Amino acid sequence: MAQKEVNPFLKMGLELGPILIFFVAYLRLKDRLFTIGGNEYEGFIVVTAAFIPLLIASTGALWWLTGKLSKMQIATLVLVVVFGGLSVWLNDDRFFKMKPTMIYVLFGGILGFGLLRGTSYLQSLMEEMMPLKDAGWIILTRRAMMFFFGLAILNEIVWRSTSTETWVYFKTFGLSAALFGFFMTQGKLFQEYAIEEDDPVDADTPEA
Known part of the structure:
Protein backbone atom coordinates (compact mmCIF):
# COMPACT_ATOMS: atom_id res chain seq x y z
CA MET A 1 0.00 0.00 0.00
CA ALA A 2 1.42 3.36 -1.05
CA GLN A 3 1.88 6.02 1.59
CA LYS A 4 -0.93 8.59 1.56
CA GLU A 5 -1.34 12.08 2.97
CA VAL A 6 -3.67 12.39 5.95
CA ASN A 7 -4.95 15.30 8.00
CA PRO A 8 -2.25 15.90 10.66
CA PHE A 9 -4.84 16.50 13.38
CA LEU A 10 -6.56 13.21 12.58
CA LYS A 11 -3.20 11.46 12.62
CA MET A 12 -2.32 13.02 15.99
CA GLY A 13 -5.73 12.03 17.36
CA LEU A 14 -5.23 8.41 16.35
CA GLU A 15 -1.73 8.35 17.85
CA LEU A 16 -2.50 10.11 21.15
CA GLY A 17 -6.20 9.38 21.52
CA PRO A 18 -5.86 5.86 22.99
CA ILE A 19 -3.38 7.08 25.62
CA LEU A 20 -5.62 9.96 26.69
CA ILE A 21 -8.69 7.69 26.76
CA PHE A 22 -6.76 5.23 28.92
CA PHE A 23 -5.84 8.03 31.31
CA VAL A 24 -9.38 9.40 31.62
CA ALA A 25 -10.90 5.93 31.96
CA TYR A 26 -8.41 5.02 34.67
CA LEU A 27 -9.25 8.14 36.69
CA ARG A 28 -12.96 7.25 36.51
CA LEU A 29 -12.59 3.54 37.32
CA LYS A 30 -9.45 3.35 39.50
CA ASP A 31 -11.35 2.81 42.77
CA ARG A 32 -13.87 0.30 41.44
CA LEU A 33 -13.78 -3.49 41.50
CA PHE A 34 -15.34 -5.57 38.75
CA THR A 35 -16.41 -9.21 39.05
CA ILE A 36 -16.00 -10.98 35.72
CA GLY A 37 -16.23 -14.73 35.35
CA GLY A 38 -16.09 -15.15 39.09
CA ASN A 39 -12.83 -13.19 39.40
CA GLU A 40 -12.38 -9.70 40.80
CA TYR A 41 -10.51 -7.15 38.70
CA GLU A 42 -9.38 -3.68 39.70
CA GLY A 43 -10.24 -0.74 37.48
CA PHE A 44 -6.68 -0.58 36.16
CA ILE A 45 -6.92 -4.11 34.75
CA VAL A 46 -10.30 -3.44 33.15
CA VAL A 47 -9.03 -0.24 31.54
CA THR A 48 -5.95 -2.11 30.30
CA ALA A 49 -8.19 -4.78 28.76
CA ALA A 50 -10.11 -2.06 26.89
CA PHE A 51 -6.93 -0.23 25.88
CA ILE A 52 -5.54 -3.19 23.91
CA PRO A 53 -8.29 -3.42 21.24
CA LEU A 54 -8.51 0.37 21.16
CA LEU A 55 -4.81 0.63 20.30
CA ILE A 56 -5.14 -2.15 17.73
CA ALA A 57 -8.04 -0.28 16.11
CA SER A 58 -6.28 3.10 16.09
CA THR A 59 -3.06 1.59 14.71
CA GLY A 60 -5.06 -0.23 12.03
CA ALA A 61 -6.82 3.03 11.13
CA LEU A 62 -3.45 4.77 10.84
CA TRP A 63 -2.20 2.06 8.51
CA TRP A 64 -5.36 2.22 6.41
CA LEU A 65 -5.26 6.03 6.17
CA THR A 66 -1.52 6.52 5.63
CA GLY A 67 -0.52 3.24 4.01
CA LYS A 68 2.45 2.99 6.37
CA LEU A 69 3.39 2.18 9.95
CA SER A 70 6.77 2.90 11.50
CA LYS A 71 8.75 0.10 13.10
CA MET A 72 8.34 1.91 16.42
CA GLN A 73 4.55 1.86 16.09
CA ILE A 74 4.54 -1.84 15.25
CA ALA A 75 6.90 -2.69 18.12
CA THR A 76 4.81 -0.63 20.56
CA LEU A 77 1.61 -2.37 19.47
CA VAL A 78 3.14 -5.83 19.83
CA LEU A 79 4.47 -5.09 23.32
CA VAL A 80 1.16 -3.58 24.43
CA VAL A 81 -0.68 -6.68 23.26
CA VAL A 82 1.83 -9.03 24.91
CA PHE A 83 2.34 -7.27 28.25
CA GLY A 84 -1.18 -5.86 28.47
CA GLY A 85 -2.55 -9.29 27.67
CA LEU A 86 -0.43 -10.86 30.40
CA SER A 87 -1.68 -8.30 32.92
CA VAL A 88 -5.30 -9.06 32.06
CA TRP A 89 -4.85 -12.82 31.83
CA LEU A 90 -2.93 -13.10 35.10
CA ASN A 91 -4.82 -10.23 36.78
CA ASP A 92 -1.47 -8.63 37.60
CA ASP A 198 24.45 22.86 -1.98
CA ASP A 199 26.24 21.29 0.99
CA PRO A 200 28.95 18.83 -0.08
CA VAL A 201 28.54 15.18 0.77
CA ASP A 202 29.19 14.76 4.51
CA ALA A 203 32.34 12.92 5.41
Whole structure:
Protein backbone atom coordinates (compact mmCIF):
# COMPACT_ATOMS: atom_id res chain seq x y z
CA MET A 1 0.00 0.00 0.00
CA ALA A 2 1.42 3.36 -1.05
CA GLN A 3 1.88 6.02 1.59
CA LYS A 4 -0.93 8.59 1.56
CA GLU A 5 -1.34 12.08 2.97
CA VAL A 6 -3.67 12.39 5.95
CA ASN A 7 -4.95 15.30 8.00
CA PRO A 8 -2.25 15.90 10.66
CA PHE A 9 -4.84 16.50 13.38
CA LEU A 10 -6.56 13.21 12.58
CA LYS A 11 -3.20 11.46 12.62
CA MET A 12 -2.32 13.02 15.99
CA GLY A 13 -5.73 12.03 17.36
CA LEU A 14 -5.23 8.41 16.35
CA GLU A 15 -1.73 8.35 17.85
CA LEU A 16 -2.50 10.11 21.15
CA GLY A 17 -6.20 9.38 21.52
CA PRO A 18 -5.86 5.86 22.99
CA ILE A 19 -3.38 7.08 25.62
CA LEU A 20 -5.62 9.96 26.69
CA ILE A 21 -8.69 7.69 26.76
CA PHE A 22 -6.76 5.23 28.92
CA PHE A 23 -5.84 8.03 31.31
CA VAL A 24 -9.38 9.40 31.62
CA ALA A 25 -10.90 5.93 31.96
CA TYR A 26 -8.41 5.02 34.67
CA LEU A 27 -9.25 8.14 36.69
CA ARG A 28 -12.96 7.25 36.51
CA LEU A 29 -12.59 3.54 37.32
CA LYS A 30 -9.45 3.35 39.50
CA ASP A 31 -11.35 2.81 42.77
CA ARG A 32 -13.87 0.30 41.44
CA LEU A 33 -13.78 -3.49 41.50
CA PHE A 34 -15.34 -5.57 38.75
CA THR A 35 -16.41 -9.21 39.05
CA ILE A 36 -16.00 -10.98 35.72
CA GLY A 37 -16.23 -14.73 35.35
CA GLY A 38 -16.09 -15.15 39.09
CA ASN A 39 -12.83 -13.19 39.40
CA GLU A 40 -12.38 -9.70 40.80
CA TYR A 41 -10.51 -7.15 38.70
CA GLU A 42 -9.38 -3.68 39.70
CA GLY A 43 -10.24 -0.74 37.48
CA PHE A 44 -6.68 -0.58 36.16
CA ILE A 45 -6.92 -4.11 34.75
CA VAL A 46 -10.30 -3.44 33.15
CA VAL A 47 -9.03 -0.24 31.54
CA THR A 48 -5.95 -2.11 30.30
CA ALA A 49 -8.19 -4.78 28.76
CA ALA A 50 -10.11 -2.06 26.89
CA PHE A 51 -6.93 -0.23 25.88
CA ILE A 52 -5.54 -3.19 23.91
CA PRO A 53 -8.29 -3.42 21.24
CA LEU A 54 -8.51 0.37 21.16
CA LEU A 55 -4.81 0.63 20.30
CA ILE A 56 -5.14 -2.15 17.73
CA ALA A 57 -8.04 -0.28 16.11
CA SER A 58 -6.28 3.10 16.09
CA THR A 59 -3.06 1.59 14.71
CA GLY A 60 -5.06 -0.23 12.03
CA ALA A 61 -6.82 3.03 11.13
CA LEU A 62 -3.45 4.77 10.84
CA TRP A 63 -2.20 2.06 8.51
CA TRP A 64 -5.36 2.22 6.41
CA LEU A 65 -5.26 6.03 6.17
CA THR A 66 -1.52 6.52 5.63
CA GLY A 67 -0.52 3.24 4.01
CA LYS A 68 2.45 2.99 6.37
CA LEU A 69 3.39 2.18 9.95
CA SER A 70 6.77 2.90 11.50
CA LYS A 71 8.75 0.10 13.10
CA MET A 72 8.34 1.91 16.42
CA GLN A 73 4.55 1.86 16.09
CA ILE A 74 4.54 -1.84 15.25
CA ALA A 75 6.90 -2.69 18.12
CA THR A 76 4.81 -0.63 20.56
CA LEU A 77 1.61 -2.37 19.47
CA VAL A 78 3.14 -5.83 19.83
CA LEU A 79 4.47 -5.09 23.32
CA VAL A 80 1.16 -3.58 24.43
CA VAL A 81 -0.68 -6.68 23.26
CA VAL A 82 1.83 -9.03 24.91
CA PHE A 83 2.34 -7.27 28.25
CA GLY A 84 -1.18 -5.86 28.47
CA GLY A 85 -2.55 -9.29 27.67
CA LEU A 86 -0.43 -10.86 30.40
CA SER A 87 -1.68 -8.30 32.92
CA VAL A 88 -5.30 -9.06 32.06
CA TRP A 89 -4.85 -12.82 31.83
CA LEU A 90 -2.93 -13.10 35.10
CA ASN A 91 -4.82 -10.23 36.78
CA ASP A 92 -1.47 -8.63 37.60
CA ASP A 93 -0.81 -4.98 36.72
CA ARG A 94 2.97 -5.39 36.96
CA PHE A 95 3.27 -6.72 33.42
CA PHE A 96 1.62 -3.66 31.86
CA LYS A 97 3.74 -1.36 34.00
CA MET A 98 6.87 -3.11 32.70
CA LYS A 99 5.80 -2.51 29.11
CA PRO A 100 7.45 0.95 28.76
CA THR A 101 10.67 -0.55 30.15
CA MET A 102 10.67 -3.22 27.45
CA ILE A 103 9.86 -0.67 24.74
CA TYR A 104 12.71 1.64 25.69
CA VAL A 105 15.18 -1.22 26.15
CA LEU A 106 14.18 -2.47 22.69
CA PHE A 107 14.58 0.96 21.10
CA GLY A 108 17.89 1.59 22.85
CA GLY A 109 19.16 -1.87 21.91
CA ILE A 110 18.22 -1.44 18.25
CA LEU A 111 19.96 1.93 18.08
CA GLY A 112 23.01 0.49 19.85
CA PHE A 113 23.14 -2.45 17.41
CA GLY A 114 23.08 0.00 14.51
CA LEU A 115 25.91 2.01 16.03
CA LEU A 116 28.01 -1.15 16.35
CA ARG A 117 27.51 -1.59 12.62
CA GLY A 118 28.53 2.02 12.02
CA THR A 119 25.08 3.19 10.97
CA SER A 120 22.21 5.19 12.42
CA TYR A 121 18.82 3.50 12.41
CA LEU A 122 17.40 6.74 13.76
CA GLN A 123 18.39 8.39 10.49
CA SER A 124 16.30 5.96 8.46
CA LEU A 125 13.25 6.82 10.60
CA MET A 126 13.60 10.59 10.85
CA GLU A 127 15.74 11.77 7.96
CA GLU A 128 12.80 13.29 6.07
CA MET A 129 11.80 15.36 9.12
CA MET A 130 15.31 16.47 10.15
CA PRO A 131 17.93 16.42 7.39
CA LEU A 132 21.31 16.16 9.14
CA LYS A 133 24.81 15.28 8.10
CA ASP A 134 25.85 11.69 8.77
CA ALA A 135 28.08 12.72 11.66
CA GLY A 136 25.15 14.50 13.29
CA TRP A 137 22.97 11.42 13.00
CA ILE A 138 25.58 9.27 14.70
CA ILE A 139 25.86 11.70 17.60
CA LEU A 140 22.08 12.03 17.93
CA THR A 141 21.64 8.25 17.78
CA ARG A 142 24.24 7.72 20.50
CA ARG A 143 22.50 10.25 22.73
CA ALA A 144 19.05 8.77 21.97
CA MET A 145 20.29 5.29 22.82
CA MET A 146 21.49 6.41 26.25
CA PHE A 147 18.29 8.41 26.72
CA PHE A 148 16.08 5.37 26.02
CA PHE A 149 18.05 3.21 28.41
CA GLY A 150 17.70 5.97 31.00
CA LEU A 151 13.93 6.06 30.52
CA ALA A 152 13.78 2.28 30.95
CA ILE A 153 15.58 2.56 34.29
CA LEU A 154 13.40 5.49 35.35
CA ASN A 155 10.20 3.60 34.55
CA GLU A 156 11.37 0.67 36.65
CA ILE A 157 12.09 2.97 39.58
CA VAL A 158 8.73 4.74 39.35
CA TRP A 159 6.43 1.74 39.03
CA ARG A 160 8.25 -0.25 41.69
CA SER A 161 8.39 2.57 44.25
CA THR A 162 5.15 4.54 43.77
CA SER A 163 1.40 3.97 43.57
CA THR A 164 -0.41 2.90 40.41
CA GLU A 165 -1.99 6.34 40.12
CA THR A 166 1.40 8.05 40.27
CA TRP A 167 2.72 5.69 37.60
CA VAL A 168 -0.26 6.42 35.32
CA TYR A 169 0.45 10.15 35.57
CA PHE A 170 4.14 9.48 34.93
CA LYS A 171 3.36 7.24 31.95
CA THR A 172 0.85 9.64 30.40
CA PHE A 173 2.66 12.93 30.91
CA GLY A 174 6.14 12.35 32.31
CA LEU A 175 7.49 10.08 29.59
CA SER A 176 5.96 12.22 26.83
CA ALA A 177 7.46 15.37 28.36
CA ALA A 178 10.84 13.65 28.64
CA LEU A 179 10.82 12.71 24.94
CA PHE A 180 9.83 16.25 23.98
CA GLY A 181 12.49 17.70 26.27
CA PHE A 182 15.18 15.45 24.83
CA PHE A 183 14.69 16.68 21.29
CA MET A 184 14.31 20.29 22.45
CA THR A 185 17.75 20.11 24.08
CA GLN A 186 19.36 18.94 20.84
CA GLY A 187 18.97 22.32 19.18
CA LYS A 188 22.70 23.04 19.05
CA LEU A 189 23.37 19.71 17.34
CA PHE A 190 20.60 20.35 14.80
CA GLN A 191 22.09 23.74 13.97
CA GLU A 192 25.66 22.48 13.73
CA TYR A 193 24.93 19.45 11.53
CA ALA A 194 21.93 20.67 9.53
CA ILE A 195 22.21 20.08 5.80
CA GLU A 196 22.03 23.30 3.83
CA GLU A 197 21.37 23.56 0.13
CA ASP A 198 24.45 22.86 -1.98
CA ASP A 199 26.24 21.29 0.99
CA PRO A 200 28.95 18.83 -0.08
CA VAL A 201 28.54 15.18 0.77
CA ASP A 202 29.19 14.76 4.51
CA ALA A 203 32.34 12.92 5.41
CA ASP A 204 32.78 14.25 8.93
CA THR A 205 33.51 11.97 11.81
CA PRO A 206 31.46 12.61 14.96
CA GLU A 207 33.46 14.02 17.82
CA ALA A 208 30.92 13.70 20.66
